Amino acid sequence: MSTDTQVSNRWSSRYAYVLAATGAAVGLGNIWKFPYIMGENGGGAFVLVYLLCILLIGIPVMMAEVIIGKRGRSTPANAIAHVAAESGRSTHWSLIGTIGVIAGFLILSFYAVIAGWAAAYVFFSGSGEFSAAAANPVTNADVIGALFTELITSVSQLMVWSTLTLIAAIYVISKGVKKGLETAITYLMPALLVLLVGIMLYSAVVGDFAAAFDFMFHVDFSQLTIEGALVALGHAFFTLSLAMGIMMTYGAYLPKGVSIVKTSITIAIADTIVALIAGLAIYPIVFANGLEPSAGPGLLFQSIPLAFGSMPFGDFVGTLFFIMIVFAAFTSVIALLESPTAYLVERQKMSRTKAAVVAGVGIWLLSLCSIYSFAGADWTKLSFGMGGDIFEFLDYLTANILLPLGGIFISIFAGWVMKPNILQEELNLTGTPFAIILILLRFVAPIGILLVFANAVGLL
Ligand code: PHE
Ligand code: NA
Numbered sequence: 001m002s003t004d005t006q007v008s009n010r011w012s013s014r015y016a017y018v019l020a021a022t023g024a025a026v027g028l029g030n031i032w033k034f035p036y037i038m039g040e041n042g043g044g045a046f047v048l049v050y051l052l053c054i055l056l057i058g059i060p061v062m063m064a065e066v067i068i069g070k071r072g073r074s075t076p077a078n079a080i081a082h083v084a085a086e087s088g089r090s091t092h093w094s095l096i097g098t099i100g101v102i103a104g105f106l107i108l109s110f111y112a113v114i115a116g117w118a119a120a121y122v123f124f125s126g127s128g129e130f131s132a133a134a135a136n137p138v139t140n141a142d143v144i145g146a147l148f149t150e151l152i153t154s155v156s157q158l159m160v161w162s163t164l165t166l167i168a169a170i171y172v173i174s175k176g177v178k179k180g181l182e183t184a185i186t187y188l189m190p191a192l193l194v195l196l197v198g199i200m201l202y203s204a205v206v207g208d209f210a211a212a213f214d215f216m217f218h219v220d221f222s223q224l225t226i227e228g229a230l231v232a233l234g235h236a237f238f239t240l241s242l243a244m245g246i247m248m249t250y251g252a253y254l255p256k257g258v259s260i261v262k263t264s265i266t267i268a269i270a271d272t273i274v275a276l277i278a279g280l281a282i283y284p285i286v287f288a289n290g291l292e293p294s295a296g297p298g299l300l301f302q303s304i305p306l307a308f309g310s311m312p313f314g315d316f317v318g319t320l321f322f323i324m325i326v327f328a329a330f331t332s333v334i335a336l337l338e339s340p341t342a343y344l345v346e347r348q349k350m351s352r353t354k355a356a357v358v359a360g361v362g363i364w365l366l367s368l369c370s371i372y373s374f375a376g377a378d379w380t381k382l383s384f385g386m387g388g389d390i391f392e393f394l395d396y397l398t399a400n401i402l403l404p405l406g407g408i409f410i411s412i413f414a415g416w417v418m419k420p421n422i423l424q425e426e427l428n429l430t431g432t433p434f435a436i437i438l439i440l441l442r443f444v445a446p447i448g449i450l451l452v453f454a455n456a457v458g459l460l
Helices: 014-025 028-040 044-072 076-086 091-126 129-134 140-152 155-175 178-206 209-217 226-239 246-251 260-288 299-310 314-347 352-374 390-417 420-427 431-456
Strands: none
Touching: 014 178, 014 246, 014 260, 014 314, 028 044, 028 091, 028 226, 028 260, 028 299, 028 314, 044 076, 044 209, 044 226, 044 246, 044 260, 044 390, 044 420, 044 431, 076 091, 076 246, 076 314, 076 390, 091 129, 091 140, 091 155, 091 246, 091 299, 091 314, 091 352, 091 390, 129 140, 129 299, 129 314, 140 155, 140 299, 155 314, 155 352, 178 209, 178 260, 178 299, 178 314, 209 260, 226 390, 226 431, 246 314, 260 299, 260 420, 299 314, 314 352, 352 390, 390 431, 420 431
16 A cells, blocks of 8 residues: 555556455454344344345445545545545545544554453464363353453453554554455455354354344344344444544545446445354354353353364364454454554554554554453443443443444435535446435435434434
């Protein structure tokens, strides 16, 4: 990726762009977060609302972001200002970019910690902890659960992992090591998918697949609260890496002649498939072992190791699985660090390396809040608002407030502020298909987000 503000180089191909954007999209959001928030929010109805949010809001907003980035050929705030000026509007719209920078900064502070959990699990699996636990099927789930608790209450261990994650990300971002990443994503993303499908099949055999399928796809709206709908909406943004300027940044490198419509849909479909398969891999194990779907952030880490424990070559497969999760998380970590870094380069005129270090150190300091939250430290417990701890607060603030807010502004900007002919030209669509996207951006996305948001926070 280019190191200066004005974008000079492009992705080497359409394929390279789709891979990089898919790498940013597919991550812990799919494999760690989606399964547990689905469990906390009742299953099927949540999944349906989530899928609708992806289709009707996420995909159009993604197209809008890519268009802004491509048209502006610059970092997010400048790209928005450029497109606003081209449309004869105020360049103050570039403030949308600022929301994204803040959200990216806050998200990475806990994302890096969870990536650290996955890294620790590479070694748990490699050293045979899961198969050892499986030796006694009666205590199996308890032993795996204790392993997890021991990890998340070990502040020093988690600090080591999140520190290493952030240092590696700072290095990659400051050097702009794009080539290596492209190659790695080319092989590791498909490998992750194959492995996930394999684990799903194995879970289906040893676990309770029927219960899992029913839980995920039997729609019962009495199980879904309005807060749950907001979680689904916020997650649609989170999982597609939207409203953080990421897709604008990636769009800025888009070669001419690549279809924004097709690539956006491809990325969204790939992301959705990984999330659904992750759910179908985890839930049969959850139900067969009497675990709680509402177990929260530990769900993945307390369920899937049970499958590895009993699987032939399970220690090996488990090690591979967690290595790939670490990798999928890392491509997202890099995308997340890119947005505050680009902001510092652009606004504070820092060198790229200095900007990456400054952003990285800030994020590292904030990550301590999430680490101590998981460890249960008293000072992380919040007395105001909805209670919970600092991690839960950061998660709520970003996914349920900042991202939907950013989504409203982006859709309004693309639907109403930007000249429609820019939209049409970049989408390269006419007639009904164009009208549909315009209606989604003008009405469905902003009004839908506003209604869900206002209802959930009690304004309506
Ligand atoms: N989309 C990523 C995931 O699902 C998270 C992410 C958000 C990455 C924002 C980059 C930017 O895990
Ligand atoms: Na995702």
